[in-house]
Amino acid sequence: MEPTKVQSDGGLNVTLTIRLLMHGKEVGSIIGKKGETVKKMREESGARINISEGNCPERIVTITGPTDTIFKAFAMIAYKFEEDIINSMSNSPAISKPPVTLRLVVPASQCGSLIGKGGSKIKEMRESLTLLQSTGAQVQVAGDMLPNSTERAVTISGTPEAIIQCVKQICVVMLESPPKGATIPYRPKPASTPVIFSGGQAYTIQGQYAIPHPDLTKLHQLAMQQTPFTPLGQTTPAFPGLDASPPASTHELTIPNDLIGCIIGRQGTKINEIRQMSGAQIKIANAMEGSSERQITITGTPANISLAQYLINARFRDVAAMWNDPSSMTTS
Numbered sequence: 001m002e003p004t005k006v007q008s009d010g011g012l013n014v015t016l017t018i019r020l021l022m023h024g025k026e027v028g029s030i031i032g033k034k035g036e037t038v039k040k041m042r043e044e045s046g047a048r049i050n051i052s053e054g055n056c057p058e059r060i061v062t063i064t065g066p067t068d069t070i071f072k073a074f075a076m077i078a079y080k081f082e083e084d085i086i087n088s089m090s091n092s093p094a095i096s097k098p099p100v101t102l103r104l105v106v107p108a109s110q111c112g113s114l115i116g117k118g119g120s121k122i123k124e125m126r127e128s129l130t131l132l133q134s135t136g137a138q139v140q141v142a143g144d145m146l147p148n149s150t151e152r153a154v155t156i157s158g159t160p161e162a163i164i165q166c167v168k169q170i171c172v173v174m175l176e177s178p179p180k181g182a183t184i185p186y187r188p189k190p191a192s193t194p195v196i197f198s199g200g201q202a203y204t205i206q207g208q209y210a211i212p213h214p215d216l217t218k219l220h221q222l223a224m225q226q227t228p229f230t231p232l233g234q235t236t237p238a239f240p241g242l243d244a245s246p247p248a249s250t251h252e253l254t255i256p257n258d259l260i261g262c263i264i265g266r267q268g269t270k271i272n273e274i275r276q277m278s279g280a281q282i283k284i285a286n287a288m289e290g291s292s293e294r295q296i297t298i299t300g301t302p303a304n305i306s307l308a309q310y311l312i313n314a315r316f317r318d319v320a321a322m323w324n325d326p327s328s329m330t331t332s
Helices: 024-031 033-045 067-089 108-115 117-132 160-176 214-226 257-264 266-278 302-323
Strands: 014-023 048-051 058-066 100-107 138-141 151-158 195-198 201-206 209-212 249-256 281-284 293-300
Touching: 014 024, 014 067, 014 160, 024 033, 024 048, 024 058, 024 067, 033 048, 033 067, 058 067, 067 100, 067 160, 100 108, 100 160, 108 117, 108 138, 108 151, 108 160, 117 138, 117 160, 151 160, 249 257, 249 302, 257 266, 257 281, 257 293, 257 302, 266 281, 266 302, 293 302
Parallel strands: none
Antiparallel strands: 014 058, 014 100, 048 058, 100 151, 138 151, 195 201, 201 209, 249 293, 281 293
16 A cells, blocks of 8 residues: 655545455445446445455455545445345344455555554454444454465454544555565466376366366376376375386475465465476475574475476566576475
């Protein structure tokens, strides 16, 4: 959230960019049938509203414009979500109406100012929210940064009126304390799809269909040329003497702590995919106090190790591009 132009009156009326993180269902509500809802929001608020592309569980909604147009856009979004909640309750036995919830994406360097010394600033926001509604007022700043970024999520829950007031206060804090250093924006990743190997071909599962994946097929065939490939769901024999594969060897990688998350993935999904696809054993050492790096040990045949290294490097491409530092990973 960065100011791009300050007006001469020195007040709050500046041009800002605010990013929101939404789930697919929320985005669908904002877009509306044939894009009619978001078109109406753009026209009536005067703000620019852009929605990130991609088949992702989460999407980024970017709102840009003078602060008064941003507040109008936020009001329309909050009231639309409240309308959705009311409609969903018409067929529900629930009695109490849940609060409207919005998630802002804020540079981590600004979150300290948002929280305030000893939590004073965020406490002040919560108290002002409570004055606007009887219960359910909440402002929460995530402790961890969003994956592969230097941004954190700020969650606001309450009535639409309380949310609008809270956004105004957040804008004031952000203007008083601009981001420090470069910000690596959070970019939601596409949902990972299962991979299977059959008849020398690799397939990704999309819905009820198996779609051929030519890039993974080439990697699979390369590994098969050098050593029998361990099928998914099977383990390597416990007794090497009974296996005709080349003897196992070990290779180590040193990875910066702040990049290890993109290798592990949410709940370990990415590292498990790499293990299954490569057939290698991959162990990530615990973080050592005072160290800025983590050790990754890859064990397997030369083909397993080569494939695992290729897949790990592939995970780094997007991150390396963002950091402008392709050499951020060193091997040993």
